[in-house]
Amino acid sequence: MNKPENIFTKERVHFNLARLKKSGSTFEVVLKDPEKAYLFRQGQQENIRDIINSEHIFTDAKKGEFASETELQKTFNTSNILEIAKKIILQGEINLTVEQRKKLNEAKKKKIINYIHQNGFNPKTGLPHPVQRIENAMEQAKININPEEEFEYILKKVIEKLKTVLPLSFEKIHLKVIIPKEHAAHTYNAVKKYNIFNESWNNDGSVSFEMSIVAGAKSDIYSILNKLTSGTVIIEEKR
Secondary structure, three states: OOOOOOOOOOOOOOOOEEEEEEOOEEEEEEEOOHHHHHHHHOOOOOOHHHHEOOOOOEEEHHHOEEOOHHHHHHHHOOOOHHHHHHHHHHHOEEOOOHHHHHHHHHHHHHHHHHHHHHHOEEOOOOEOOOHHHHHHHHHHOOOOOOOOOOHHHHHHHHHHHHOOOOOOEOOOEEEEEEEOHHHHHHHHHHHOOOOEEEEEEOOOOOEEEEEEEOHHHHHHHHHHHHHHOOOOOEEEEEO
């Protein structure tokens, strides 16, 4: 394996590394963008070449010690550097600066809050909780975000803790809708992309159907239906 002459300098430098211990050895890859590495771990389709600094696998990157092709083949059953780099990123540890970790924490926290706002609601009022209310409740429940954990796993933990301080439900809201005949055709065509069922075209030309929606979509659905029908729609919310 050719070893580049100019990757390392005599200056003391900081490396963002992904490190995997496997079969009694340590394998490292230098990261160009550790934040993209975390997104890659979360399942986003990031180009591996945009994540790693060079197509080389190390046993000790700071000392400039490379893993041999024989060792890579024996451990990973391949000598393909990009495939090995993917495995190290997916299975190993990624070191981050404090600032990088904080940025990733905030991004994941925002994603979780938006999910709860859009999909959950207050069962006492039937309305979504405001974003600020959810954020305050997370602070009250002393919820910490770990960027290394998968979104679905940490979301479940956050919801469990939030329910101790915040009335919260994720049941779908069930609506029964009746559109008068003068607005029936164009309104039905406009909303049939949503989750509607039990539609019935009545003898008077009106159409009725049911909808199952997340809480965060409620105000938008009401607004759309009222606009399309000039306020003549009949909406019954069922629990």
